[in-house]
Amino acid sequence: MAKSKSTNRVEFIAIGSELLSPSFIETNSLFLAEKLEELGLRLSFKTVVSDRLEEIKEVLTVAKKRSRLIFISGGLGPTEDDRTRQAVAEVLNRKLIFHQSILDNIKKRFESRGLVMPASNRRQAYVIDGAEILENPMGTAPGMWLETKNQIFVLLPGPPSELKPMVENLVRPKLEKFRQHQVLRAIIKIAGAGESWVEDQIRPVYRMLPENLELTILAAPGDIQIRLSMLVKVSRKKDLLVFDRIKSKIIGLLGNKVYSTSGESLEEVVGRKLTEMKKTLACAESCSGGLLANRITNIPGSSNYFLEGLVTYSNQAKIRELGVPEKLIREKGAVSQDVAEAMAEGVRRKSGADLALSTTGIAGPGGGTEAKPVGLVYVGLAFPGGVWVEKNLFKGNRDQIKFQTTQKALDMLRLKLMELEEEKGSGQ
Template sequence: MKAEIIAVGTELLLGQIVNTNAQAISQKLAELGIDVYFQTVVGDNAARLRQAIEIGRSRADLLLFTGGLGPTQDDLTKDVLADYLNRKLILHEPSMKTIEELFTSRGMAMVESNRRQALMIEGSEALHNATGLAVGNALKADGTLYMLLPGPPKEMKPMLEGPGQEWLRSMLGDEKPLFSRLLKFAGIGESNLEAKLLDLIDGQHDPTIAPYAKEGEVSIRVSTKAANAEEANAKIDATVDLIRARVGEHLYAQEDIPIEEQIVKLLRRSRRRLASAESISGGLFAELVTNVPGSSGEFAGGVVTYTNAMKNKLLGIPMSQLEGPDAPGAISESTAKLMAENVRLIADADFGVSLTGVAGPAEAEGKPVGLVYFAIAEKGKETVVHTATLSGGRSIIRLRAVKAAMYRLWQALKE
């Protein structure tokens, strides 16, 4: 089954609100095995909405609307669709009763326009609104399915998850649901990952392989339609094994979690603790780790030592290491090593992580923008220092540096 989502509201076109409904609806339809091929946003204009319906009907089996079910004159969705289908709008008495009772309980006179929220298209099934007043509609006409949901997410989501989902399932027949697994990668860029898997991606059929990327993370979604989870997992596992054989050293999770969450899980499992010393990243490493719920048991603490004086005072880095004509400087492998080792000892932790480098906008200590050193000091083992040359603006370099350090820490924990 092919679906098109039609979001109605001029405020969406003006950028006054973000269309989060489309994301929630797409995810739910994917779970049901319904393919979303198009998403349309149209303003509160009857002619343009009718045109969107005509176009959508020509290319989709299901048109799912959000917005335009309210009491005002610019809430046109039901009116336009009813006119397009040559059907009447009728009053849904249970919804009307709920509206009247609400106004009575508040001691307010009901404005007549509120009756519009209880109207439904003739021949449609009412979708109960558990958190608002506007009744939803679901119907099949001339071979096309139509579902009308409210615009406010707090009303739309419960309606979709409840009666909306039940109605859609009843319309699916033998349609198989979609099962997906998200693979999360670190320490490799999107283009490099794709290059290593290009033949698998080009030759995909079932399961399908789709790469995704956002700053600091790369993901692959493996999807298949199957009668049940057992059948789906067997198909997905076979594809994941092929991917792991190519890039398994970068595959840190088979669920949608950031690498810092996986790091906390591994620390917890091995009953070890972590501390950090940051310069270039300004505390971003510690922030991301402590964003993971319950990480206080695994993260001993961190320090941000931006100046040489603070590196000396808090971490005990000798000034002769940091300054002087023959000094390695704050931005060096040896300083990164000392920062990681010393913060681990100070915090009595099992791991110490350090980051130092140049985020820009200008060079520092004669070192170019993007040069980063980060070290992993592990109790009982020799400290390992890594060097990276990163591109991007100041904030991007900092984030990429932190994610690179986390990848190396994950490797150490995994081993």
């Protein structure tokens, strides 16, 4: 009975003993599931197995009996515990063939960095007989696409930075022939609001949801995403209309708390706006400790609008670098509305940037008092003609408080840029 269904089944196997330990989360399957879903394909099984050859072979033998499309990640490295090539070859009763061209590529990769290829990398030049090579520009392990009479085995490297581009650029196009459905998807990203507020706000939408439309809310401190996905037959206009109506309704209910409907991060959104509006930016950070500058500079091309960031951790640095009056720090404390103001204005003046952000607060775990608890953070934004400061009380650990601080700063910048754009648009 299982056999008859096996023609359409898709499964994923992750290989690596570390993935069975308490501290590792396997994430390749999530990425793959997303790509498959876009083609209307769904995983039926996900398996994690150790590096042991016998156990890998057992799992492959099971997969061979029950699934049509079998994705395997990991175990393609150069070391002795990388046994995926061998296991798949043995289970399919095929030989491993040495490819000089792969070895040459790996050697070149090492040479371009002035290194000599270690002998162990030679293992990576062996390919299962009959498999098509999937090139890996991000690493030394090539992937493989192997079609047998009834099945397809896809061998992928374990590191997500190598697997993702390989799936996107090489595997996905080859999977198009399996497409039967399409999935309509939308991600609505929200900052500056809590999960329950969002849930309350979009309550009217729940009654409108058709059966095949899935709505998921993913909430992390400082960032909320509403994910919509709808599995529909290809080219059904009516479904498209329903989907768009619901998406628009949600966006309308959440107003300007929505910062992206195209998957962009907050730093991408403000980066795009700054570029469009030809505005420059600087920042002065205390409690966020460089995370704000780091997020801003993660965006390619940020050097066009980001002039500088100062991580003024000590009081001396705040005084010397930003011209924050010593008296102000003494009287109000480094974590205060006034110091946040002075920091934002100080870095704006100094850098000559159009807009300047500042953060000062207590990221914890130590340093909190009753009057100024861990999580108290002031975020400032200096702009032409003024400075805007918001007081926040964030929950969470040190990392989460740092993240929420930068999220707030970027969101204030986003709202200010929208305002400036509107003023300009209305001729002011």
